[in-house]
Amino acid sequence: MILLGFLLGMRHATDPDHVIAVATIVTRQRSTRSAALIGSLWGLGHTATIMLVGGMIILFDVVIPPRIGLAMEFAVGLMLILLGIASLSGLTRRVTEALTPSAEPGTHVHPHDHSDYIHSHPHGHGSGAHGHDEAQTPLSRIDRALGGIGVYQAVRPLVVGIVHGLAGSAAVALLVLAAIRNPVWAVIYLLLFGVGTIVGMMLITAVIALPLTYSASRFAVVHRYLGLAAGLLSLGVGLVLAYQIGLVDGLFTADPHWTPK
Numbered sequence: 001m002i003l004l005g006f007l008l009g010m011r012h013a014t015d016p017d018h019v020i021a022v023a024t025i026v027t028r029q030r031s032t033r034s035a036a037l038i039g040s041l042w043g044l045g046h047t048a049t050i051m052l053v054g055g056m057i058i059l060f061d062v063v064i065p066p067r068i069g070l071a072m073e074f075a076v077g078l079m080l081i082l083l084g085i086a087s088l089s090g091l092t093r094r095v096t097e098a099l100t101p102s103a104e105p106g107t108h109v110h111p112h113d114h115s116d117y118i119h120s121h122p123h124g125h126g127s128g129a130h131g132h133d134e135a136q137t138p139l140s141r142i143d144r145a146l147g148g149i150g151v152y153q154a155v156r157p158l159v160v161g162i163v164h165g166l167a168g169s170a171a172v173a174l175l176v177l178a179a180i181r182n183p184v185w186a187v188i189y190l191l192l193f194g195v196g197t198i199v200g201m202m203l204i205t206a207v208i209a210l211p212l213t214y215s216a217s218r219f220a221v222v223h224r225y226l227g228l229a230a231g232l233l234s235l236g237v238g239l240v241l242a243y244q245i246g247l248v249d250g251l252f253t254a255d256p257h258w259t260p261k
Helices: 002-012 016-026 032-060 066-089 091-098 141-146 150-179 183-218 220-248
Strands: 111-113 118-120
Touching (some): 016 032, 066 150, 150 183, 183 220
Antiparallel strands (some): 111 118
């Protein structure tokens, strides 16, 4: 049963709202390595809240009121709406550039590659204006791991994962309690579930990034439309979830009814 938690965690990563959220994020990535890193960050955020909220339910018999439960799920719909709007409006690109360290006069910032990876830093095209010697790349392991996605793009999947974890933590914890009555083993199950989710999302984001990476370097128009489709899908699904949870399930009415799922 404990080992099954790992496999169910990988399965949990394939939930439609999870895949849509990370697909919206990885459309801007130019390598499967950066996409897999984004998937792992999403998984870490998701696991953190699953462990925190799920652990409280298991260890302290915390009962989540229906309106609070619906609010946590409503946050997922709102997050998908914001991701879709940010993608469609180009806000993601502008925020990423704004959070990039300012360049010296005569330099500019855009992603570029060094044979095996892509990253960004201020540079120019004149002599001595590149920012670092080509022969000295990568400058460090951090530059190799995070240089291609930037601070904003690294924090974003972590926050999205946290929100998704809040929405699913109650259902996972109640499922565990129904099968494993020992609190210690139940928490271990949650941990393995979280690890499985991280691994599953890393694989999913890497697979999603394959056609995006190919089209970015060969078919710019196709790549642009793939990003547009991801943004529209995220916006549409987010609006449907918000309507379902807010009005049909009663978050904004006097009689909320919530079944953890």
